[in-house]
Amino acid sequence: MRRVVSGFLAAMCAVVSTAALAQGKPPLKLGGILDMSGLYADITGPGAETAAKMAAEDFGGEVLGRRIEILAADHLNKADLSANIARDMLDNQGVEMIYDVAASATALAASEIARARNKIIMFNGPGSIRLSNEACGPYTVHYVFDTYSQANVTGLAAVKQGLDSWFFITADYAFGHDLEKDTANVVQKAGGKVLGDVRHPLNSSDFSSYLLQAQASKAKVIGLANAGGDTINTIKQAAEFGIMKGGQKISPLLVFITDIDSVGLETAQGLLLSEAFYWDLNDESRAFAKRFMQRVGRVPGAAQAGVYSSVTHYLKAVKAAGTTDAAAVMKIMKETPINDMFAKNGRIREDGRMVHDMYLFEVKKPSESKGRWDDYRLLATIPGNEAFQPLSESRCPLVKK
Known part of the structure; x- marks a missing residue:
């Protein structure tokens, strides 16, 4: 009993000491x-x-x-x-x-x-x-x-499927510019063409004029170099305009599971996208x-x-x-x-x-989903050394070449 009590007291002292230490710093x-x-x-x-x-x-x-x-x-x-x-x-x-x-x-x-x-x-x-x-x-x-990995995974996969002509709808700030540039480079290196681009202010509500320009380009893919609410609104309005039914593909170059949930599987089904993580992996x-x-x-x-x-x-x-x-x-x-x-x-x-x-996913059809958040089908796992910019191309002054 003495040993039990002594052990208990020692443990309590350790807890008190740790707490006191934390409080003292x-x-x-x-x-x-x-x-x-x-x-x-x-x-x-x-x-x-x-x-x-x-x-x-x-x-x-x-x-x-x-x-x-x-x-x-x-x-x-x-x-x-x-x-x-x-x-x-x-x-x-x-x-x-x-x-x-x-x-x-x-x-x-x-x-x-x-x-x-x-x-x-x-x-x-x-x-x-x-x-x-x-x-x-x-x-x-x-x-x-980063924009390089997103472009490298999604853009390259699309061109390999024959989706080799692109038009970009781009958020007009650093992220959008970089995402468009990196994706355009991937598309062109893979033998595709960029037919044009248009830029929109951050947090836009009306994408009609941008979508009409993209539709008129007759590009096979309309690349969305934006994110969050801008991506959601672009996809929803593209569906209202019948762009996907007209044969053009919408490719959100940065999209998250919450975006797909907001858009809904009926509209988002079939989208190709790159993600760094999926809850059901x-x-x-x-x-x-x-x-x-x-x-x-x-x-x-x-x-x-x-x-x-x-x-x-x-x-x-x-x-x-x-x-x-x-x-x-x-x-x-x-x-x-x-x-x-x-x-x-x-x-x-x-x-x-x-x-x-990194992971390449396709958005499921509503009939394939088992419930809310069951949105993705895994198509490919891309090793990090293939997905991200190699150090040989780095512009970071810390990198020794």
């Missing part, structure tokens, strides 16, 4: 800069904040005796506001790492602030290839996808999705799953390094393979690109 703050209310809110937004909190909770809620605190702020899709939030988080709130930063223009702005302060910033929602090229930094990680992804759904009410998209994975990878590196020093933590992050519900044998290269498998 400042919390480890991780800050998300998200679109909480705009056209990308379903892609990242509150779901990304929840994913970060789930990662912190699953890690035990503390690291190095410091309680993990997850912060989030809404950048309203404004680059200057994103920069100001990043500056305030790092200078005034004591944030050690910034996660997500949905949208490319806002990510590029926040990246400059983090780089000037030698702080780690991990991108999950933005897609611009510039983040691991011209705008790369020693403490920058581009985790989920395997037992691990399904288990995570079940827990996520209990808290958010819908399955996780790729960016949200990437937030969980990247925050977990960061916390593991902090624990292994014994410090939050960016150089020490980043060294371990780049040395350690990533194996979890998001990626298998993922790795962070010297340019900050996290390389992992």
Whole structure:
């Protein structure tokens, strides 16, 4: 009995000591800069904040005796506001790492602030290839996808199927420009042609004039170099115009499961798309999705799953390094393979690109779906070294050639 009591008291002392230690040190703050209310809110937004909190909770809620605190702020899709939030988080709130930063223009702005302060910033929602090229930094990680991988997977698959003439409807900012450029390069290298393009303002509601130009081009494929609400509205209005019934294919170059759910299988069926993650891929992804759904009410998209994975990878590196020093933590992050519900044998290269498998999916017909969120049929798994830009083509000054 004495041994039992002594063991119990020792365990209680350890718990109290850990708690006291955590209380005696400042919390480890991780800050998300998200679109909480705009056209990308379903892609990242509150779901990304929840994913970060789930990662912190699953890690035990503390690291190095410091309680993990997850912060989030809404950048309203404004680059200057994103920069100001990043500056305030790092200078005034004591944030050690910034996660997500949905949208490319806002990510590029926040990246400059983090780089000037030698702080780690991990991108999950933005897609611009510039983040691991011209705008790369020693403490920058581009985790989920980029315009090169999206173009390489979707564009190449389409041309191989004989869909070799393209017209682009493009969001008029960094991400849209990069996605159109990268896809056009893939199409042309594969022997296809680009017949034209048109650009629209971010968060548009009326795509009729753009769709009419695309329809008049008689291109086999209308590539949508936009995302979120813009992609949803373009697809819906294209269906209203009878564009798909007229024989032209709509190819959303960046689309998420929440977008397909909003559009509906009746309209979206047959679309070819590239994703970094799908909730129904395997037992691990399904288990995570079940827990996520209990808290958010819908399955996780790729960016949200990437937030969980990247925050977990960061916390593991902090624990292994014994410090939050960016150089020490980043060294371990780049040395350690990533194996979890998001990626298998993922790795962070010297340019900050996290390389992992990508997936080519076809959207199911309504008759093939077993229920809500059962939207994709897996067509191909593309290894990371084939999907992402090779280092030989990198424009990142950190890459030695």
